[in-house]
Amino acid sequence: MAREMWKGNEAIAEAAVRAGVEAYFGYPITPQNEVLEYMSHRLPELGRAFVQAESEPAAINMVYGAACTGARVMTSSSSPGISLMQEGLSYIAGTEVPMVLVNVMRGGPGLGNIAPSQGDYNQICKGGGHGDYHPIVLAPASIQEAVDLMPAAFELAHKYLNICCILIDGSIGQMMEPITLPEMQPVVRKEYDWAVSGAKGRKRHVLSSIYLDVPTEEKVNLRILGRWREAQANEIRFKEYYLDDAEYIIIGFGTAGRIALSAVRAARALGIKVGLFRPISINPYPYKQVEELCQQAKSFLVVEMNTGQMLKDVQAAVRNRVPIRFYGRLGGVMPFPDEFVHEIQEMVKNPGKPEDDPADLWYQRMMARGEER
Amino acid sequence: MAREMWKGNEAIAEAAVRAGVEAYFGYPITPQNEVLEYMSHRLPELGRAFVQAESEPAAINMVYGAACTGARVMTSSSSPGISLMQEGLSYIAGTEVPMVLVNVMRGGPGLGNIAPSQGDYNQICKGGGHGDYHPIVLAPASIQEAVDLMPAAFELAHKYLNICCILIDGSIGQMMEPITLPEMQPVVRKEYDWAVSGAKGRKRHVLSSIYLDVPTEEKVNLRILGRWREAQANEIRFKEYYLDDAEYIIIGFGTAGRIALSAVRAARALGIKVGLFRPISINPYPYKQVEELCQQAKSFLVVEMNTGQMLKDVQAAVRNRVPIRFYGRLGGVMPFPDEFVHEIQEMVKNPGKPEDDPADLWYQRMMARGEER
Amino acid sequence: MQTEIFLAGFGGQGVMFAGQVLSYAAMDIGKEVTWIPSYGPEMRGGTANCTVVIADEEIGSPLVQDPPGVIVMNLPSLDKYEPAVKPGGILIVNSSMVDREVKRTDITSVAIPCNEIAEEAGDKRMANIVATGALLALLPVLTLEDIEAALKAHMPGRHKHLLPKNIEALKRGAEYAKKNARKAK
Amino acid sequence: MQTEIFLAGFGGQGVMFAGQVLSYAAMDIGKEVTWIPSYGPEMRGGTANCTVVIADEEIGSPLVQDPPGVIVMNLPSLDKYEPAVKPGGILIVNSSMVDREVKRTDITSVAIPCNEIAEEAGDKRMANIVATGALLALLPVLTLEDIEAALKAHMPGRHKHLLPKNIEALKRGAEYAKKNARKAK
């Protein structure tokens, strides 16, 4: 199929349309506005539902309602907006209905800025909302990867009756790349045995997240956990680069991951046997795969555009087997490959000890650098 | 000083008053209503500010405004309400102003129920809001401990220009215990060099969390991280029971921790050398202390009223040195000491291997039990 | 040394208050104590239970699976909590609201017409106090004097005039229990 | 094989469009390509820059520290980005908007009056295309024909009539650059 140049946000929106999204509800926020704007003309023209909500809480609760009908439904937002959706997300998780969330991270905390960041990894993966639940989170590193994941996102949401989040940052949302879009799928409206549609010729369906009887709520929690454990077992996604003979391994997701690819190539050109492991499903996280890499890695370099949020997951997998080095840029700063190359060289010079605290050492380096300036 | 019987929520409110809280903004939600109701008569009678806000987002943003004046200010809420406050909390963290949050957890996700739970540990400790920030979180296990921590909470919030959260659950909020309240402190309104008060005879103060210039935002992120690292170094709190000769160690916080105390005594009565480590500051978390316990512990039992959220922190500290067993009850179920005693006995019979996945084994046991029923 | 008491009934039967009186009394004699309620989902007329733990040292769990002292003020509560009483423990049943016998024989039980005794003592709303007296007669964790003192010290002023009646109710409950207890086999 | 091009100017100078033309051309000849913008905080009249990366394999970072090909359309951009050009790289300067010389001698630079040349070619809004032609004359990552084809294929219908003029501007830019390039020492 022919390749076309697409802007990330618009490509994601069109991919959702082709994946059969029936309803979109959202609220403007940079850097994801193009998703909403694209939907505002595309969906009506297809006779599907588009509403610009009055706020993110309204948007996520419109999604909640639509999700209860069993339709393929989505919203998109960015950091502050995602924070405002946390109650709704928790209700959706607690009601066990499917939805897709496109989360375009920006610099924070607070109003911050609109530059690319990965500062919301913990929020989306570790529990932004209240209660025990785990959204499925996929972090593409390119526009092609993002559009390829879009149909999967809707299928995962329905398969696990869960939130499926496509996590990117402003740079992927704003950049253009040549891509091939997925085929246009017909909209299929199934009659789910849980969805509300008016109780015609069947017993009525009631969807709720309130369970005043605690033993029942415990069962529900276990049921949600059970589905999550299935997702953990079946839905691990990642991509490997130059790992066959790699003695040093960079781990980074999304934008940091693709920048690392450039760094790996540059370092290889310098004769360093380094490879890249790029998690795509960051929740569930590929712990096993990282653990296995411990056998070949002299040490790891974890790169993120935050203070080391995914680092904790890598540490959980590595468990002091191999030294880990960390490098992060903050507040919307997009690192250059050269910075990573430098880190790789430093790592090779001194791989450190498994007990080292990588975040601590990184902080020291950042401060030292700050003083130089 | 004389002991008086107090209901947890009211004791906490009165302790805040005595700690010099100048303004309270909140919205009703069970099981924390008594905090708001108590403040609704107590603060006006003292000529201090009380507002029942129209919602939790409104409440937290009123707090945000008041915090910008440098006043001692607080709010209280429970799970769904805390989710709705996430954007505001992120703004407060990003603006680096102090506040106290009383977080009374209930069963979730979604509307859930009003029974005691610890399901929001991740939300409050690991990042409910967007961006890189870390609230200080203290988890008392009794009403006395809660009121003793209240003045400290305000001091920590001001010292670290951060959110300080008192994390409890409905049981501590609803129960009564004899306590001694802290001394009544006078309200002191300092002239901070950052607070807004009208620029009379000084250059004006502007408080904001927007930093469009990314290098500046990166510096701010590092400054926030720097203060957090100080808190990590200085503000670790915990309580130890029967640890001197303990070969087995239970770790639990808050209500689960105090229930564990009963279990430890019962197990000791059965001749088992078991002790209890109860973290009070759960963010920052006493990683070092837990790590040190690895030297004496044959194995750990982590008990929580969730699916194993703090367990991850224990694992991060233990790093496969010692086997860990996990036991959790969910959805508002408050475990009985006997259940823990049983777990202790099982642990002693079979301490397991350090590589075991405690959450996984626990889940298997829960399901098996479910089938029995 | 730790003792747990569980009280159960309908809302409005004064179960919560009885539990609080026990707590105050325990506090006043320098004990550690916890009082924890548990309500049913109903806003009105539902069940109302509470657990009181009295001990000499820092109290762990405010709830226990098998309390040694249990008061049930109505039939549903008896059905639900009779099995929970610790073997060898005490079960006080308000026979005014319950038309069946206690089944268990491994516990000491008293079927006591609290409503009637309360009415005799001057106010049928004191059924809860009667039951409390009955319990303490058999579970000497607190003395009747401790309760008297607690009532004196903590009864809201507007109810002070009810004090003598309450003390009367307490005593009658205790006497009745001493006479009519069905000892554990 | 990978080549990076950086274009900088005021909003309205067509910098973004020029970058996109390069991208389309690269895509059409089967290359991997990324185009990424960066705007200043201003809503209007602020700075507008973009980076284009053209490669034969999956592209990593869409940004680079020292691009081998740079076009600056105004003075602030020259001041800011002259130091960034990769040693031995190409710097195209729109001399119509810049009154100073290029300082660096380790790079090949062309000071080209894009506005005037564009006007001669028929429309002063084509200064961006002139600069593009100039760059490609010295950085043969794409041929002028590739650009022509891309313009043909992707120019919105309502602008099609401008096609000949654009091609003219492209060529003139290239010619000027060949003649006036100041080679790296």
Next chain:
Amino acid sequence: MMVAMIVNPENLVYSRPKGFTDTPSHYCPGCTHGTAHRLVAEVLEEMNVLDKAIGVAPVGCAVFAYNYIDTDFVQAAHGRAPAMATGIKRVWPDKVVFSYQGDGDLASIGMAETVHAAARGENITIIFINNAIYGMTGGQMAPTTLPGMKTTSSPNGRDVETQGYPIRMAEMLATLDGAGYIVRRSLHDPANIRKAKKAIRAAFETQVHNLGFSMVELLSTCNTGWGVTPVQSLTWLEEHMIPAFPLGDYKIAPEVAALKI
């Protein structure tokens, strides 16, 4: 034996509506939430749309509305029922979608969702129970609490200086072009209950005819929160609430009036 004669199907005048389940309610004795539920059930039954209706339960005492009204149901986050109803209605434009909300839910935390659903002319129906208090959480002040009224969060009576004034939702929403049918009724006596039912019918007809947003504000009692007996609560409503919240039609779009309901 007289009785025996009377009690036979052909003499049946009234019985529990079909639209009602057999679940006994969890409401306090005498709470008119039950009355409002019954009217909704009767209207849906009479309009013959029980099997195409989808209800949205609030967070409030009516959180369990789905246990009683016998249609498909969802349960919304506090205050977000209009948004949730919007989501459902946009997917199922031909279904009858309604929310049932208390004053804290609709007028406090849900203010934005309510106003914007009305402004959008969202084709949904809202049954708004105004009982001047937060029932479920134990009687705190609501945005509709009357000046001077004592609640658990206005223990000395609502002080308008620091706690503000009650909000009249019907009047406010009537200013919006998207609103098709906005009225206020009361549930305190037979005559008004009949009027309330008529209004609920009109509201649902408005939706069925795609004439935009419809809301019936119902003055309702909360004897528990008000600290009075059920019977007293009816008089209290009549004497205190109606003067503050005048009954009447606040917006009836011409097209709706034309329906002649």
Next chain:
Amino acid sequence: MMVAMIVNPENLVYSRPKGFTDTPSHYCPGCTHGTAHRLVAEVLEEMNVLDKAIGVAPVGCAVFAYNYIDTDFVQAAHGRAPAMATGIKRVWPDKVVFSYQGDGDLASIGMAETVHAAARGENITIIFINNAIYGMTGGQMAPTTLPGMKTTSSPNGRDVETQGYPIRMAEMLATLDGAGYIVRRSLHDPANIRKAKKAIRAAFETQVHNLGFSMVELLSTCNTGWGVTPVQSLTWLEEHMIPAFPLGDYKIAPEVAALKI
């Protein structure tokens, strides 16, 4: 040389107000946000309260209002400025607390905070910039966007059937007892700019005299969002916005009128 004579302090008629900083604005050329800022600065200066004023900046193009108006300032979360102002005012009842908000900020996401601040009679002043569009995020539809108006999220013009109708905030808030002063003015020509300034003065006087919530809705231009030139934007405002948002006084409490401002 003539000029030289004229240009001397004693002939000074007007110069940049003291309440304004020397920072050049980030606004698009011709955006009347600047005009509104200037009027606020002039009024605060004339009332001599620059050193007791605390401003609350919104999320919107005016997010940097604090760079220009020379008082203490905070910057609120999107739509929450009235809540943040409430928090400040309750701690500093004697300071002059005001928020400056756009229509997306105040009337969309901030609807609840706005209505409730008014209902509480919160003693704060809100300067409400109604430019019928979301400027900062690139021209999406606002709750005040006119029917049929093209925006980046209503590309075929606002379709009232699916996207609803514009909200008239002044009219809506005027229904609330807590509101002391609610008016709508415009910034499109000299005469109206003068009227706007008078209204801003009256609003702040309302606050200073503790007469409750005050809001001045200002019809303002967004030539960038509207896709016209600055000069055209003034005519567009006059011809299209004023008919949809009639200028006038919507609520002036008797006590405020008595101030005779």
Next chain:
Amino acid sequence: MPAKGWIEVNDLFCKGCELCITACPPQVMALDMERLTPKGYHPAHIVKDGCTGCAICALVCPEAAITVYREVSKTPAPAAAGGM
């Protein structure tokens, strides 16, 4: 005079709130202090002749606990069942 109407109060639903009793025009209802419902309330019932089957009690009953019968009347009373 013979009863023209009759009501049945369902113990499952009745909560003894007395709204029907005060609303009943001929005032023929009262709570049955002899009986307790499963939920523990004294239910309402008819205590004297004169029920007209007007169904006002059913109209005001928040629990829909009342079934109403009326002699001869074939068409449902306007009150409750009555549509519009």
Next chain:
Amino acid sequence: MPAKGWIEVNDLFCKGCELCITACPPQVMALDMERLTPKGYHPAHIVKDGCTGCAICALVCPEAAITVYREVSKTPAPAAAGGM
């Protein structure tokens, strides 16, 4: 006829939006196409005699870029500086 008034436009602030130019009653203003401000705009200035110092331009200027002078007049004009 001699100038009664005069204005100065501050290049730091002026963005060439032309609002002052269209508002100027005697129509004596225009953009200065010869000059660019630091931000890259052509600033406004007076191009012919007749400025009355009415300060209307200053009143409409969104950037507060204009300073206005008027001969003899000692009291500030009602327009801009004018209070209430």
